[in-house]
Amino acid sequence: MNAMLINEVRKKRPLIHHLTNQVVMNFTANGLLSFGGTPIMAKEEKEATEMARMSDGVLLNIGTIIEQEIPAMIQAGKAANQKGIPVVLDPVGVSATSFRNEVVRRILTEVKPTAIKGNAGELAHLVGIAWEIKGVDSIGRGNVGEIARKVANRYQTIAVVTGEVDVISDGEITIENKTGSAMLANVTGAGCLLGSILTACFASNDSLMESAQTAVEFYGLAAEYTVALPEVKGSGTFSPRFIDVLSYDVAIVKGDHQ
Numbered sequence: 077m078n079a080m081l082i083n084e085v086r087k088k089r090p091l092i093h094h095l096t097n098q099v100v101m102n103f104t105a106n107g108l109l110s111f112g113g114t115p116i117m118a119k120e121e122k123e124a125t126e127m128a129r130m131s132d133g134v135l136l137n138i139g140t141i142i143e144q145e146i147p148a149m150i151q152a153g154k155a156a157n158q159k160g161i162p163v164v165l166d167p168v169g170v171s172a173t174s175f176r177n178e179v180v181r182r183i184l185t186e187v188k189p190t191a192i193k194g195n196a197g198e199l200a201h202l203v204g205i206a207w208e209i210k211g212v213d214s215i216g217r218g219n220v221g222e223i224a225r226k227v228a229n230r231y232q233t234i235a236v237v238t239g240e241v242d243v244i245s246d247g248e249i250t251i252e253n254k255t256g257s258a259m260l261a262n263v264t265g266a267g268c269l270l271g272s273i274l275t276a277c278f279a280s281n282d283s284l285m286e287s288a289q290t291a292v293e294f295y296g297l298a299a300e301y302t303v304a305l306p307e308v309k310g311s312g313t314f315s316p317r318f319i320d321v322l323s324y325d326v327a328i329v330k331g332d333h334q
């Protein structure tokens with residue numbers, strides 16, 4: 077983990093254009109603000125290009141997407157590609173329905189994501205690997221490293237596969253992250269907020285793999301720190317305290333200082 081990278085992000089407070097789902101909008105905006113970014117949630121097609129052009133990164137999350145919202149995602153993603161700013165795709169619930177499969181296919185035909193982040197079930201689908209899912213959740217087991225490598229190679233992107241162990245790959249190098257807490261799986265949108273923080277870390281302009289590894293490791297450590305707080309009794313008390321902890325110094329979250 078590169079603490080300097082997080083400090084750089086916090087200094088820059090990158091503006092991240094979110095086209096995300098309605099379940100997690102508020103949690104994501106507050107989580108990114110706390111971490112050290114500047115969120116804007118905007119999904120109108122008429123402003124998508126302009127908004128992406130003024131931003132430092134774009135997050136495309138299809139969690140509650142409807143047909144009419146697809147063009148805005150494509151336009152924002154294309155504008156980001158043209159400007160050379162990071163685009164993160166979170167293909168929430170892909171493989172659950174043919175509609176979601178088609179949405180992701182259309183986005184990936186026109187937009188080149190810097191990273192594709194999702195759970196194993198979502199990323200397995202993108203490379204034709206069978207995997208058990210339940211709605212937006214992944215419940216299968218298998219070779220997550222293979223999924224990450226294949227997604228990275230097929231889409232020429234950074235693959236970030238989340239779960240108990242996260243796996244990050246650029247197609248050549250594949251690394252694991254074991255920080256995190258099972259509590260995150262009980263908080264809806266924990267993966268979605270990670271996508272936002274990942275986009276902000278990519279906006280640091282450091283190496284993509286280092287940015288991804290830093291975002292994922294810090295996020296997991298923040299969850300471990302939060303879950304150990306005496307006032308945290310379950311996912312309801314975890315969520316607001318987690319948002320607090322996302323703003324803490326890396327050294328504190330790592331347990332280097334008290």
Ligand SMILES: Nc1ncnc2c1ncn2[C@@H]1O[C@H](COP(=O)(O)OP(=O)(O)OP(=O)(O)O)[C@@H](O)[C@H]1O
Pocket residue numbers: 168194195196212213214238239240241242255256257258259260261263264265266267268269270295296
């Ligand atoms: N059992 C677990 N132990 C440790 N960390 C976990 C566990 N399950 C998930 N996480 C962490 O939770 C975060 C979200 O991962 P998850 O795979 O649950 O995302 P997701 O399914 O996309 O979530 P959502 O759809 O609710 O946004 C990641 O940082 C991951 O490391």
Ligand SMILES: Cc1ncsc1CCO
Pocket residue numbers: 097099100139140168212264265268
């Ligand atoms: C629960 C849920 N349904 C659609 S998006 C979402 C948030 C977690 O992905």
